[in-house]
Amino acid sequence: MVLPDTVISISDGAFTRCFSLYEVYNLSESLRGRITAGSTDFGGVAHYALTVSDGAPGGDIVEYVTIGNYEFARVGDNWSLIAYTGDETSLAFGSFTYGFRQFDYSIGGGVFDSESAVESVRFGPNVTGVRSYAFSGCCSLRRVDLPSHFTAASLGDNAFGGCGALFEVYNRSSLDIRAGLYDNYGLGWSSVAVYTEEKDAPPGVDVDGFIFRLFDDKWYLVSYSGTSRGIIELPESFEYLGSEVNEYTVRPYIMPNMTADGFIVPKSATQISESAFVTKRYARAVLYYMGSEAELSNAFGGWYYYTAYFYTDGCVHEPDQWTFAGGKVTTEIKPVEGERITETEPTCTENGWDKIICDDCGYETSLYVSALGHDYKDGVCTRCGKAAEDRNGEDHA
């Protein structure tokens, strides 16, 4: 970005989230010397900048290098990872060799965003730090390993901000990261478990692609990586060390990079995160809940963001019901056919109601019967005896 001399000021937020704005050339007389790399001032124009210069672009200050799936940029002696184009979900950031020399580098802002599929990251000795917003909104990220050489200066603000699915942090550094508590980097807030060593964590259980994790005697469904598509049925229970687990929490974003037509959710999912069923491109998922609306409300504060159907073991007679018919999910409403019983007879002026009871499932529905109107003969209603009013002769039979 070249700021020409005609620029005299920059409004707040003008360059918000411009993660790839690495070079800023400031030719503005009014802003000369006032813009610094990493600052959010002047609209954040240099928030993610690797270099800010009070001169025109030129020379070889900045260099871009692609090594395999990794793209790096150099400013002076400082290298940063600026993009990852591979599709590996578990990344160990190792050494970076270029021109027969090994360089240290940092992870740049916005490299892993909501489109990223990375689930687990660890940082080798060559990684000096993680810059602001490096993993911003990366909702597939579930595990972060912090190395012992990281300090507070190694992590930028919100380096892991908005990583809603983050489940566990292996913190070998001296940083104070606590599960469920806010920190500047966004690591503690979403996470459930913070360990210092790998051996501290109980193993996961894979139930046909559903990965369950145990922490503090509670089970969590953290992800789905199975092959089932269309309508995906969450496990009702599973075995662990010879006993049956039939109660679990569904974590946010169990499959943010996949698509599904819907989810069958058992009652054993007793706690469900609001963003649990957010799928690729934030498609609106359909929930087929195995219980009633009241039961889902107990488990899930956010189900109204989804289209939810509630289970009936009879026929579907309501617009928010679903059932299995012929081994398939159906929401198709079946008209109530069966015995018709008069609840309230209609009169000349009042509506009546009939009740119909479904022959198949016993479901009852009411049917409105409109008022009959008066039946005048010689100026008097034959049904209720009311005299016709003589108003323009209209009511005379």
Ligand SMILES: [Zn+2]
């Ligand atoms: Zn029925």
Ligand SMILES: [Zn+2]
């Ligand atoms: Zn009448």
